[in-house]
Amino acid sequence: MDAPEEVIPLVPGKFVEVYEGSSEVFPGGKSFMDTFHEDQYSSERRSNLYFPFASQQEWQFASWLLHSRLSLTAIDSLLALGILQGIPLSFCMGKQLRAHAEVLSSGLAWLCEEMEPESPTKHPVRLFYRQPLECLQSLLSHPLLTPHISFIPRKVWTSAARDALPRGAMVLGVVLSSDKMNISVMTGNRVAHPVLISLANIDASICSKTSLHGYLLLALLPIPKFVHKTTRIRGLLQDRLIHQALNRVLTPLKTAATVGIMMSDPAGNLQYCYTPLASWIADTPEECLLAATSPKASPITTATSKNFGDPFHHPPHTSSITLSAIQRACTEQDPFDYKNFIKVIRALHLNSVVEPVWKGWPLSEPSDFITPEPLHHFHRFSWDHDTRWCILATGAAEFDYRFSLLQTLVGYRTFEDAPMFTDNSLTEVASALQDFYDNKDAIMAAGARKDSWEIPKLELLQSIIPSICLSGAVMQWSADPTEHAHVQEIKVPA
16 A cells, blocks of 8 residues: 555544645636526526526426426316416416426436347337436536535555556546336336446435435436347347447446546536546346356355355456456357357356456456445345344244344434444454354254355355455445435336
């Protein structure tokens, strides 16, 4: 680890490690207000902030109508009610309301691109997405997020990462989240695969509040129905198409991470930004899809299913290891000979993807950006395994009785100093995990588990401490806010 060039005390007993020469600013950028005043109706909004609506009350009413699912005919019927006739509105029909809405700023534009999959599908495959750099600029310029964005690294850099960026550059850590989800089951069986984007520079306490929209909907990945008769090959084609679509959407970020790009900060200054991938928040199957590994291999380490119960942390599954395995598979068998190619990749613990999305993305290792996720890795592991073992060991009645003895939580307590990870606390976490491995045979002896220890989430627990040392507390990578964002962005509009 390099020694910090400057240590600035904030309060007694606390220090922030900062480096000179990072986040250098240049003139010529645009702030949010600069863009706001460039609108063709900016002169009207100087006297009426809610233009083209007459007042704040009218804007609130119009906003409710626009976000409702009322048709234009229903809106016309509502506006024709006598109770509304005495209220002076600047619109009296649904078409006029829509015309007013068209005057408002359009925001981030959606693009649609038709894709060409490797195999025929029942319907055309379309990818809907936004420009990722425009999404990052929108977050970077957001006036409500301005006081909560950090521009100067506050962590000791490794020599490799420090030397990889030029002096004066600013790191915009890209945070992505994806999850294939059901929108409806009984009515149409509709499915969506959204991708969200955010910035690691934004305070975690802000990103965790869904009302502040710290995550933006970046893309809706295609979910085609391939006509191939073999289920396994259809899965192969689906995995490849996902990475093909992600490559199409995220190429601008990979380019910016390689050569940098000028972007405006909240103050309207230009900064030379690089966009490495800081974290990709996903559940365990999605992590294997992204890492290009099979479900019987860890997406983070070199462990396979037979090693998931080992009491130690396996070496990281780096991009070079995966790419070498892919190259070997392609050498042994034509990747378009699907049936035989599947036999080769099965032995190499791959998932058939030939061009993974993270290939060529500087400073972005799958073993680093795939971080432990509390909602799926901890909470789900606890209820799927720990709780079941306890029930089998003690009996359901005894387990319920002991739960009933727990004191009910009343209220919350706010701590002035948030809990922090130190070397001592990390040692305690490692010791607690080791205690489990030292005594896990007792679970077998009690008959609580009869199978082997081939549990993917169990192996992922070994990556908690390395991830904290590299990327900070794992709670900032929780899928809880992204799950709520999926509801607001996908399920509610649908």
